[in-house]
Amino acid sequence: DGGITQSPKYLFRKEGQNVTLSCEQNLNHDAMYWYRQDPGQGLRLIYYSQIVNDFQKGDIAEGYSVSREKKESFPLTVTSAQKNPTAFYLCASSNLAGNTGELFFGEGSRLTVL
Amino acid sequence: EDQVTQSPEALRLQEGESSSLNCSYTVSGLRGLFWYRQDPGKGPEFLFTLYSAGEEKEKERLKATLTKKESFLHITAPKPEDSATYLCAPAISGGYNKLIFGAGTRLAVHP
Numbered sequence: 001d002g003g004i005t006q007s008p009k010y011l012f013r014k015e016g017q018n019v020t021l022s023c024e025q026n027l028n029h030d031a032m033y034w035y036r037q038d039p040g041q042g043l044r045l046i047y048y049s050q051i052v053n054d055f056q057k058g059d060i061a062e063g064y065s066v067s068r069e070k071k072e073s074f075p076l077t078v079t080s081a082q083k084n085p086t087a088f089y090l091c092a093s094s095n096l097a098g099n100t101g102e103l104f105f106g107e108g109s110r111l112t113v114l
Numbered sequence: 115e116d117q118v119t120q121s122p123e124a125l126r127l128q129e130g131e132s133s134s135l136n137c138s139y140t141v142s143g144l145r146g147l148f149w150y151r152q153d154p155g156k157g158p159e160f161l162f163t164l165y166s167a168g169e170e171k172e173k174e175r176l177k178a179t180l181t182k183k184e185s186f187l188h189i190t191a192p193k194p195e196d197s198a199t200y201l202c203a204p205a206i207s208g209g210y211n212k213l214i215f216g217a218g219t220r221l222a223v224h225p
Contacts, residue, residue: 031211042118042201042203042214042215043213043215048210048211050210090157090158092157096211101211102148102160103148103213105158105159106157108156110155
């Protein structure tokens with residue numbers, strides 16, 4: 001079955017550590033996205049990529065980094081510079097045709113900073 | 115500034131009690147509006163896309179409608195399995211598939 005796989009589902013981190021969240025898709029979608037979800041707030045865009053080897057900052061990119069070396073993969077690194085990293089992180093992908101295609105989401109990764 | 119407001123924040127219904135969820139938006143260059151369902155601890159699941167005012171779409175007990183400033187998600191005779199958070203997200207012009215997500219409405223349907 002086609003879909004988006006995020007790992008790990010739960011992650012605990014000590015302050016000052018970098019962590020990388022994995023996102024893999026087998027939908028053959030060109031575009032991939034990372035969102036952050038906090039209680040009582042809408043999803044906020046961290047980074048997006050429309051093509052391999054290219055990515056753009058979203059609304060809250062500070063303290064995060066990404067790479068897009070393969071079409072299927074879009075890992076997110078939460079660096080020690082991110083001041084409040086505890087959150088639920090969602091990866092998504094979409095077709096670019098028409099540029100209003102629906103987003104397909106993974107199951108999410110919950111990061112807790114101890 | 116682009117804004118999306120969903121109301122109510124939370125809604126409790128008895129099984130079979132129909133109701134509507136509201137999504138009000140102020141955005142520039144609306145290209146479509148998406149509705150998603152999200153279960154606790156899971157990623158959002160796509161429900162509908164609406165592209166123009168007056169458009170309606172249905173899926174089982176759910177019907178989504180769109181006006182120039184609002185979208186409604188009508189739930190007819192809900193069942194406990196309809197309990198979830200419902201998210202709306204207008205898509206706007208921005209050079210990419212740019213969605214502005216509301217905070218969602220948490221729906222609880224009790225037997």
